[in-house]
Amino acid sequence: MLLLFVHSKAQTVTGRIVDSEKQSVVMATIALQTLDSINICATTADADGRFVLTADSIPLPFRLIVSSIGYETVMPECASYAVGDVVLATKTNVLGDVVVKSKRPILNVQGDRIVADASSIIKGRIVTCAFDVAKYVPGILCKNDNELSLAGTMSTTVLVNGKVWNGGSVLEYLKTLPAEKVSKVELLYNASPDMHVTGAVINVVLKDNKGRELTGQVKSSYYNNHHNTFQESGSLFYTTPKWSLYSMYTFADAKSISRSQYLSHHTVGNQVYDIDVDARTHSSSLTHAVYTNATYNVSDKSNVSLSYNASFSPKSDTKGRTTNSYFSNSNYTTSGNSYMHNLHLAYVLKQLRLDANYMSYSNDGTQDMNYEKYENPTAYSYWRKQTSDRFNFSADWGFPLWKTARFSLGATYAYSKTGNRQK
Incomplete structure (x- = not known):
């Protein structure tokens, strides 16, 4: 020995x-x-x-x-x-003779993480969803109301109840989840091994089911980037002491127009060449996102859950034209579609957690381009199709040794298959 x-x-x-x-x-x-x-x-x-x-x-x-x-x-x-x-x-924020100062939430350190109590975050603020709760936590940076990260980190993974979100957007899910469903937000600058991610983590922890409740919300958004974009979403949450059922659907009809102009001067020997470039693009897309989850509480320390989320983009088109005062002009069009399905099964028994996850993704599209090369125009056509299937299984078990230490043991199996065709 x-x-x-x-x-x-x-x-x-x-x-x-x-x-x-x-x-x-x-x-x-x-x-x-x-x-x-x-x-x-x-x-x-x-x-x-x-x-x-x-x-x-x-x-x-x-x-x-x-x-x-x-x-x-x-x-x-x-x-x-x-x-x-x-x-x-x-x-x-100075408003005339009035100075408004924000209130501080209650934070505390629990082992390897900093924990923010959701009720303290919500108090005194207009907060409608779980995303709003997270973005007000000290130490969390929110960019353009569409990105969450920990201050001082290169990259951050956002989890819900310690679960990795495979495919789709976890932020869109948080935006459809009522704020009162959040119990706390955990900040980890180094993720624990049982989370199966590396680097910094923001973990949004939801409340346990205590009674019967039916809640839901509907949200509609409008944006304009030289064109109209609409987004609608709805969610429904039903809980009982034994069951938790959740469903979310989001639809987006996005359109945008952009234009870029460049004027450059190039000197070759004693000759100066003026090159004027004008690039214009017009893009449109339709996107559907679906998430459903069913959780059954076997006991206070045991539950089983099954969730399905998917993202469909049956139509995505872009048209563009570039004019060049010295080189050739060009026109191009791209079109395609993508589909993602993800199925997740989890079982928790006291200190043991088992997770199985399957994801299927496909994307195909075409691109047509032609160059107006003076008297010799050239045309190209390109088609591609990508597929990916991935299966993951993990088992984690552990128990606390003392107040600030924990023993953990885990295993992970992963299988993936990808395909790529083009012509």
Whole structure:
């Protein structure tokens, strides 16, 4: 028998988060990463604004990402483990003689994650869906109301109840999910192994079923990018102490027109060539998205769920023309369609979780292009078809060792088959 003992001394970073008046900023989120953006650990400030970050190895110098709702996010680079005071500037919206300041939600650190209570996020705000709840969490950045990411990270995976969303858009799902269904939002700068993803994670955790309830919502959107785009969606949620049934449907009719103009001057020897380029495109597409889920609670610690989501784009067309004052003019048209089906089965029994997932995807289309080369025009026609089938199975089991540690054991099997034809 061989016994191996490893002893290591952890490194600790300390500091204090204050505002411009040197007052403590309570429950600010602090993440630590290397200068090349590798995340190491994260925590929140206590009632005095103080924080402690501990890890096996913290190289100097390092970067902190400090954020709190109502304050500007700062990312200081530190050359000492004793950081001292980090000052946050107050974010305000001035309306005449009135200054409106945002309220801070309640955050706490639970093991390897920072947890935001959804009820604190919703209080005092106009929040209609789960997406709105997530975007107001300190440390989460929302871009163009269509992207969620953790501050200071290169990429972020969004999960729902710890489940990876295969195919489709998890953000569209969150936008159709009523805000009152959210229990909490978890932030992880390094995903745990049982999540089967790498890097940073935003995990939206939904409430458990406690009684009978029927809720739903309908949403309609209109956009204009030199052309009209309409999007309609609806969702229905029915729960009982034993069952949870959810269905969502989204339809989008998108159209857009764009134009780009370039004027360049090229010098070859003593000769200057003026090249004028004018490119115009017109695109349109129809998209349908469907999601359904049924969950049965066998007991308080056991449940089985089956979900199906699909995305259909039966029509997608683009037409374009480019004129060039020196080279040839060109015209092109592209058309195609894509279909995605995803089926997911999960079973939870106390500390054991089994997941099986199958996804099928196909995409085919054509492109026709012709070049007006002076007296010798040239035409091209291209067709392609891509298919992909993927199956995943995972088994995870674990239990807590003590308050801040957990033992986990898991296995994953994956099979995929792809096809690509073109002519």
